């Protein structure tokens with residue numbers, strides 16, 4: 001059975017299943033991964049199973065598992081969080097929990113797919129995110145997708161024994177549509 005909610009060239013994005021809990025526990029306890037994420041405390045299987053149960057039917061958070069179609073390998077998740085009805089905005093988050101899949105273009109593909117979901121399917125007007133100043137890989141991915149810098153929260157995150165700045169970025173539906181039409185016309189390179 002194909003459970004994909006969205007499909008890219010190499011990735012399926014599918015809904016989370018209760019059986020994914022052990023995967024998330026492994027990903028979200030790995031310090032190589034969590035150094036870039038808001039989560040600091042250890043995550044237990046019990047807590048994650050409870051979170052997944054509580055999220056069943058949740059319409060304010062759309063969280064999808066990234067699955068590499070070749071081999072059907074789940075590698076991480078991408079989500080639109082705290083979707084606000086009146087403002088039509090949401091907060092983007094992504095984590096590839098399998099570091100061996102970093103730097104292979106999957107994050108960029110999922111980021112593009114999530115913007116398409118946000119603007120073409122959920123009718124959001126704005127998607128925003130926070131990223132640590134130290135996360136050059138993520139910054140590259142977000143800039144390439146069209147996110148614009150909006151500000152910096154100085155020393156907002158304590159990481160590896162020191163404070164780092166947190167950058168705020170966002171993209172509006174009109175900017176995304178404009179960029180999409182320029183890419184289609186060959187006037188802007190997608191890379």
Ligand SMILES: CC(C)(COP(=O)(O)OP(=O)(O)OC[C@H]1O[C@@H](n2cnc3c(N)ncnc32)[C@H](O)[C@@H]1OP(=O)(O)O)[C@@H](O)C(=O)NCCC(=O)NCCS
Pocket residue numbers: 033036037076094095096097101102103104105106107108109130131132135136137138140141191
């Ligand atoms: C951030 C993340 C989603 C990016 O996904 P990815 O699949 O690794 O990224 P991609 O391969 O699509 O693109 C990475 C880009 O960053 C570039 N890059 C990698 N390391 C870099 C560095 N130290 N400095 C600058 N650019 C760097 C790569 O060269 C690539 O750019 P290119 O395609 O122009 O060559 C993924 O690495 C991840 O989940 N990391 C851990 C959790 C995390 O950081 N989540 C985001 C929190 S805001």
